[in-house]
Amino acid sequence: MVFNKYLIVHGKSFILRYSFKTLIPPVAKRYLDFPVHPLRPKIQHMYDNRDPETLWWRVSLHQLGQHKRVVRSWGARRARVAFRETLKQHGFDEAGKRLEPGTTQYGCMDSPNGGLKGSLEVIVRVESIDEPFAEVQSDMHSLFDQLADKARRLGPQRIIASPTPARKPGLWKPKWAGKTNNIGQ
Template identity: 85%
Template sequence: MVKKYLTSHGKSFILRYSPQTLIPPVAQRYLDLPVHPLRPKIQHMYDNRDPETLWWRVSLHQFGQYKRVVRSWTARRARVAFREALKQHGFDEAGKRLEPGTTGYGCMDSPNGGLKGSLEVIVRLESIDEPFAEVQSDMHSSFDQLVDKTRVLGSQGVTSSTPARKTGLWQPKWSGKTNNNGQ
């Protein structure tokens, strides 16, 4: 399955959105191992999770060299900023509308008027040095960009964030040959 994302880049964050509800890689790692003791619990959790809500998470890919206290502090700041951005746009933490009956978020809309799909907040290293007010404003502007992109796409859906590879430009030397002798 090809995963398609819509991205929004900010100074401190990258927001990566998919209209499908995707299981995060950490959980998928346990689901791929049939004998892992956490597999039944994680399987149950994702089987019973509402697919008509926004599944979001914070990723700290670039923070591996930092101590745990810095990583947890940075992730907490990103979560608080994202929750505030959701609240400012009229949503709760799960992406459900606080005021029912209002829509207009393009392919992010669910039948109940809330947001649906998967969203990953990738925290950039630059966010460490930023004051929290700037982190919050960057999150709000990144979320606004993402919402604007989904409104423009509307029913067209989300296209791949990376350009498609052009076909026919390069052929390997062995293409069309049936065996090693070229016959």
């Protein structure tokens, strides 16, 4: 049994993390969790009106943090182009909708309308910077195939969030709990 809410596939240039659910990314959650942030209404509206029957994908660059901004943006652009081309080669548009309706072959990654659904994070690895684009593209293509096979085999019912139940409040107390700082009394 898999005790992970993500399907993860590693490659030379990228890591793909897929969830069967559509998840709001951490960057957007940061704004949504802060009630007085000026961007909160816009982001809330965007995610309230986003189609949950499509593939929500994003590119993450946290492994390229030590590089300059121009290198990070170049790496992200290459990853986005490679992923879009991979989707097109597999018969999908940018949102994961089928270009030719009526064909399904990706099992539980498929939505009722025949496209892909869920959340996918493309993590760019440092090694992708030195690779030519043809190798980056072939790596993305093979990773997508591996991810589709893994999702077809496992299915969403086998993916659960945590093997342990949530902790009940009040069971753990810190060492300093109940002590006062009354010096000299």
